[in-house]
Amino acid sequence: MIKVALRVYGRVQGVGFRWGTQRVAHEIGGLTGRVWNNDDGSVGIHVQGKDxxxxxxxxxxxxxxxxxxxxxxxxxxxxxxxPDYKRFTAEQG
Structure with a gap:
């Protein structure tokens, strides 16, 4: 299993970034993880998959x-x- 942690900076909160990230993961397929907003204005992402x-x-x-x-x-x-994730989720907040 390949696991990658990302932290994304820029105008990435309040623009649908988390939901778009979840959509991308689902469209590509075979990926699980989560995306969330950080207090500093960045977005955190955990993504994992075999491919x-x-x-x-x-x-x-x-x-x-x-x-x-x-x-x-x-x-x-x-x-x-x-830890391993079972699906890809966008967290509220």
């Missing part, structure tokens, strides 16, 4: 911004050390 190409495609879509109003300025990427 490296699917993970790469997901990251590319996130860098582009999954919603038209989003402006992604920076994406920090790290190896994920989180």
């Amino acid at each position: 490296a190409m699917a993970i790469k495609q997901f990251i590319s879509e996130i860098k582009r911004g999954p919603m038209p109003m989003a402006i992604v300025e920076q994406v920090d990427i790290a190896v994920g050390t989180f």
Whole structure:
């Protein structure tokens, strides 16, 4: 299982970014994880899957911004050390 943790900076809150991220994960398929807002205005993402190409495609879509109003300025990427997820969810808040 490939696990990646992302932190996305820019205009990524209040523009549907979390819901767009969830949509991208579902469209690509085979990915699970979660997306949430951080107090500093960034968005956190945990994504996991067995297909490296699917993970790469997901990251590319996130860098582009999954919603038209989003402006992604920076994406920090790290190896994920989180527990397994059963589905991909966008957390409220």
